[in-house]
Amino acid sequence: MTDVTRKEWLLLSRYLDGDLSAEQVRRIEEKLRSDVALRQAFERLLRTRQVLRAVPQRKAPRTYLLSNVMVRVERQRVLPQLVWRYSSIAAALVATIALLLQVFSPRASQASPLSASAQPEMMVLTAPDALDAEPTEQPLIIFWNPGAYGMGGGGEGPSTSMAPAAPLEQTDSYGVSGGASTTEDTSSDQGMFAKEAEEVVPEMADESAVAQEQALPEEQALSAAASPSSNPILGIAPPEKRGSLQEFSAEENLQPRDSVGEGSALNFGVIALLALFVSIVCGLVAFILHRKQQKQ
Amino acid sequence: MDEQTLVQAAQKNDLDAFNQLVLAHQQVVYNVALRMLNDLDTADDATQQAFISAYQKIHTFKGGSFQAWILRIVTNKCYDLLRSGQRHPTRSIDDASDDPDVDWESAALMRDDAPLPEEQVAQKELEAAVQHCIDELPREFKAVVILVDLQGMDYQEAAEIVRSPLGTIKSRLARARMNLQDCLHKFKELLPAQYRSESEGSHD
Numbered sequence: 001m002t003d004v005t006r007k008e009w010l011l012l013s014r015y016l017d018g019d020l021s022a023e024q025v026r027r028i029e030e031k032l033r034s035d036v037a038l039r040q041a042f043e044r045l046l047r048t049r050q051v052l053r054a055v056p057q058r059k060a061p062r063t064y065l066l067s068n069v070m071v072r073v074e075r076q077r078v079l080p081q082l083v084w085r086y087s088s089i090a091a092a093l094v095a096t097i098a099l100l101l102q103v104f105s106p107r108a109s110q111a112s113p114l115s116a117s118a119q120p121e122m123m124v125l126t127a128p129d130a131l132d133a134e135p136t137e138q139p140l141i142i143f144w145n146p147g148a149y150g151m152g153g154g155g156e157g158p159s160t161s162m163a164p165a166a167p168l169e170q171t172d173s174y175g176v177s178g179g180a181s182t183t184e185d186t187s188s189d190q191g192m193f194a195k196e197a198e199e200v201v202p203e204m205a206d207e208s209a210v211a212q213e214q215a216l217p218e219e220q221a222l223s224a225a226a227s228p229s230s231n232p233i234l235g236i237a238p239p240e241k242r243g244s245l246q247e248f249s250a251e252e253n254l255q256p257r258d259s260v261g262e263g264s265a266l267n268f269g270v271i272a273l274l275a276l277f278v279s280i281v282c283g284l285v286a287f288i289l290h291r292k293q294q295k296q
Numbered sequence: 297m298d299e300q301t302l303v304q305a306a307q308k309n310d311l312d313a314f315n316q317l318v319l320a321h322q323q324v325v326y327n328v329a330l331r332m333l334n335d336l337d338t339a340d341d342a343t344q345q346a347f348i349s350a351y352q353k354i355h356t357f358k359g360g361s362f363q364a365w366i367l368r369i370v371t372n373k374c375y376d377l378l379r380s381g382q383r384h385p386t387r388s389i390d391d392a393s394d395d396p397d398v399d400w401e402s403a404a405l406m407r408d409d410a411p412l413p414e415e416q417v418a419q420k421e422l423e424a425a426v427q428h429c430i431d432e433l434p435r436e437f438k439a440v441v442i443l444v445d446l447q448g449m450d451y452q453e454a455a456e457i458v459r460s461p462l463g464t465i466k467s468r469l470a471r472a473r474m475n476l477q478d479c480l481h482k483f484k485e486l487l488p489a490q491y492r493s494e495s496e497g498s499h500d
Contacts (some may be wrong), residue, residue: 006471060323064322066351
């Protein structure tokens, strides 16, 4: 627009509709008399409005009277869509609440030692500086005796490198070396493992040799199990310590554990995920129904 | 019965009372839908749906202008249809002139002083040109110009229908008129003589 500004055009439009105050009318009429460009713009605007107002009204092709059947059918048509829509909203609310509980629950907010120790390999690979860090927590050691439950499991990862025999003797531990790495991992083991990991990654060929070396003391321990006095076989405690192990297990069972808290936090997370999934599915169904109805 | 009484009766599930409101407003509702959508069948559907929705939501009507309320419903319906692209461009207003099902003698123009055939042709051309230009407007501008310039409502009614501030309505209308003037200039030769002038041209 070169001759008339947008502001002037707006004023002309309002002037045409009689929306200006008396003072504004006086000023714009004065300007219209003196400004040719503005007058021409006003004439064009006036003509445009005349054209628009000259467009005839169409007669409706039929009457739109409602019948009871139409209203009822429409209600039935809309009902399933509403049910899905509100279900989706409800599920989304549940997901949000569960997520908030998951995030702000005091137990859930505590760092889980299990999860922290479960990923030593990742810690080493991602944060080499952390290798020299002092261990701050006592490792969780599982004692096993004939009266206790289970013997550990197959564990994960390279068991031979995760639980070398040396700490087994030094710490007087009776855990099964092939057990879960998450429970037998000691701080010293982490350090050792970390250092080893740096070597293992580029030198995969040496891995089997290292494993054999570490397996050797374990075999010694196994053979020593034949002696009833030392009795270090596969985590079996010597007779004098078996009673204390039983008490320890009983106390452990009575006290609340972090893993319980983690279980409930995990439940909230699962609930949130499930509710989110339900919400998405319901929303999708409601959307499809809505589109279908629009197409009809 | 006056409109307020009919509304109150309709709010008590009196369908007959509501149908009287339908008869009173169906013309303007249909025309707004038709100009917004430029499709005879979709405008017909939108109008019917608007009245059904209005009946189902009549208990939420808190007074004021019933026409503004029902026009808000149909405008929103049209917005939804435009947004989802669910128009069926099989029978636009332009095409309807060639449709044997449309009775132009009685249905095309509702005015009592029906124009002569040559005037009818001129009006159809004008209508087609205006509809083409309206279709090119942004959606928000479209509603305002239809309500104010085609339906003759004032700013306040338009603001109530599209739920926008008065200043926004004035601004949108001015800009819509500017766009329409540019667009209609392309159809200058088709417009009836009284809408043409030698000085007419683009404003910029």
